[in-house]
Amino acid sequence: MNIIFCRLLPSFAACSSTTLNWYNESLIVPNGSYALTASNCIKCSCALIDLKLQCTPSRLDVPCYNLHCKGSNLLIGDEHIDHSKTGCNVSQCVYRGHRGGKILSSMINSSYLRAQNQSRATSKTIKWIRLKRRRNI
Numbered sequence: 001m002n003i004i005f006c007r008l009l010p011s012f013a014a015c016s017s018t019t020l021n022w023y024n025e026s027l028i029v030p031n032g033s034y035a036l037t038a039s040n041c042i043k044c045s046c047a048l049i050d051l052k053l054q055c056t057p058s059r060l061d062v063p064c065y066n067l068h069c070k071g072s073n074l075l076i077g078d079e080h081i082d083h084s085k086t087g088c089n090v091s092q093c094v095y096r097g098h099r100g101g102k103i104l105s106s107m108i109n110s111s112y113l114r115a116q117n118q119s120r121a122t123s124k125t126i127k128w129i130r131l132k133r134r135r136n137i
Contacts (some may be wrong), residue, residue, distance in 0.1 A: 015046035015053035022097035029053060037100040042076065055095035065102040069093035076105050087113040
């Protein structure tokens, strides 16, 4: 599990890529804003509410390659949730930097168990997270 490192300074908060295991770059983004990286192919936003760095394809009219995670149909910033009776499995395609014109990404897989009495709350929480991420694009 990756933890987002956010630097808090007086009257200033920002998200940082310091602990995201990026290969060759470091990025600090002030909260409520975004930065373009990887030849303007990737847009990294710092959410106002939780100060998490979220990177997605920029959707600008520039030639971009390698925006999918290897062996997956997920784009960088996308996630897929498989629900079961006992919980769910979440697969996320995350941005890892760029090198020599190539955009680097990897898959993060997580499993979550849910108690029988929390099944509705957990499902609503996951839907909220998914909608929130889509709005950050």
